[in-house]
Amino acid sequence: MELEERVNKSVVKLLPFCPDGIVHRAASPYLAGETLEEALQLAAALQRMRFMFTIDCLGEESDNVDQWRQVVKEYCTILEQLREEDPASNISIKLSHIGLGKEGLGKRVVLDHVRQVVMKAELRGKFVRFDMEDHERKDATIQIYQQLRKEGFMNLGIALQAYLRSSIEDVEDIAALEPKPNVRLCKGIYNPPERIAYKNPDDIRRNFALLLSQMLHAGFTVGIATHDEALIEHAKDLASDLRLPQESYEFQMLLGVRPNLAGQMVQNGYRLRLYLPYGNWATQAKPYCFRRFRENPAMVSHVLHNLLRKEVGGMEAYAEAVNGRYPSR
Numbered sequence: 171m172e173l174e175e176r177v178n179k180s181v182v183k184l185l186p187f188c189p190d191g192i193v194h195r196a197a198s199p200y201l202a203g204e205t206l207e208e209a210l211q212l213a214a215a216l217q218r219m220r221f222m223f224t225i226d227c228l229g230e231e232s233d234n235v236d237q238w239r240q241v242v243k244e245y246c247t248i249l250e251q252l253r254e255e256d257p258a259s260n261i262s263i264k265l266s267h268i269g270l271g272k273e274g275l276g277k278r279v280v281l282d283h284v285r286q287v288v289m290k291a292e293l294r295g296k297f298v299r300f301d302m303e304d305h306e307r308k309d310a311t312i313q314i315y316q317q318l319r320k321e322g323f324m325n326l327g328i329a330l331q332a333y334l335r336s337s338i339e340d341v342e343d344i345a346a347l348e349p350k351p352n353v354r355l356c357k358g359i360y361n362p363p364e365r366i367a368y369k370n371p372d373d374i375r376r377n378f379a380l381l382l383s384q385m386l387h388a389g390f391t392v393g394i395a396t397h398d399e400a401l402i403e404h405a406k407d408l409a410s411d412l413r414l415p416q417e418s419y420e421f422q423m424l425l426g427v428r429p430n431l432a433g434q435m436v437q438n439g440y441r442l443r444l445y446l447p448y449g450n451w452a453t454q455a456k457p458y459c460f461r462r463f464r465e466n467p468a469m470v471s472h473v474l475h476n477l478l479r480k481e482v483g484g485m486e487a488y489a490e491a492v493n494g495r496y497p498s499r
């Protein structure tokens with residue numbers, strides 16, 4: 171095991187013993203707040219800086235029926251609060267949060283739950299994206315997406331992961347849909363076994379580029395979700411070579427990650443959407459962060475690297491990158 175990997179794993183083991191205040195402060199640039207109200211305030215400020223945004227209510231993997239219903243209600247409330255006429259705002263949802271178990275367990279119940287959210291979104295003229303979770307939920311997530319598309323819901327998209335060897339076939343599979351799918355392409359954040367996933371960063375990057383090209387040539391709308399500058403430059407060149415209309419692709423980043431890069435891209439006229447997760451620190455955000463770190467200790471390096479090159483920050487960092495000032499309104 172490499173030294174960096176060992177250090178990351180040790181830090182993750184020590185996290186539960188760190189004072190809560192320190193962990194909270196370290197995590198706060200990546201969180202949009204503890205309540206929907208806080209998240210919407212932050213979203214409005216980012217929007218004034220020309221960022222688009224996706225709201226995500228933190229939490230996942232629950233076997234509590236009442237909790238699933240509560241989450242459905244929360245997403246409906248978010249949709250009510252988003253301005254109807256505003257195409258720059260949408261929501262993202264983890265299907266495990268509303269009942270999807272491993273190997274597709276509970277698929278029927280999830281379909282009922284998510285249909286309520288998608289119907290509400292349709293009424294409000296809003297778009298809903300399903301996050302892609304661990305590989306054991308991947309097929310069910312795609313099937314639920316296809317079922318709802320078959321039912322006529324067009325305000326719907328999914329995410330695909332470039333580390334999965336099967337993503338190429340998944341793209342072929344959904345390419346038959348008309349209108350063409352709207353897919354967020356990301357590298358993938360879970361830790362699937364090598365038999366189904368690329369592990370080498372160069373292989374993942376190569377597959378990302380391949381999938382991106384496959385989807386754009388097939389007429390998909392693509393959310394290019396990465397902070398990897400090499401891939402971002404590649405995507406810009408590809409979009410320019412293909413003379414893609416602006417609305418057929420956008421860049422997407424996580425709140426707090428590489429704000430300088432995000433701001434520069436907006437300033438250069440690219441459409442960029444920030445992913446804004448919110449949730450109560452003790453019951454939603456902290457367990458979520460710890461789980462992510464345990465699943466993917468490499469995130470420790472990301473956070474430390476960003477701190478070292480001062481590429482982490484809240485609103486001020488975005489404002490500075492976009493126009494050198496923080497909007498007061």
Ligand SMILES: Cc1cc2nc3c(=O)[nH]c(=O)nc-3n(C[C@H](O)[C@H](O)[C@H](O)COP(=O)(O)OP(=O)(O)OC[C@H]3O[C@@H](n4cnc5c(N)ncnc54)[C@H](O)[C@@H]3O)c2cc1C
Pocket residue numbers: 300301302303329331354356357358359360395396397398399422423424427428444445469472473475476
């Ligand atoms: C908008 C958005 C939505 C996503 N949705 C999903 C999803 O549905 N399913 C899924 O499996 N994954 C999702 N991801 C996560 C994604 O799969 C990657 O794990 C993550 O983006 C890191 O990969 P990267 O392409 O940015 O490249 P990397 O090479 O991993 O990162 C490039 C640089 O970005 C910075 N960085 C990246 N991630 C972080 C982080 N978490 N914290 C701090 N710094 C970071 C670091 O500086 C790093 O050096 C999403 C990512 C984004 C941006």
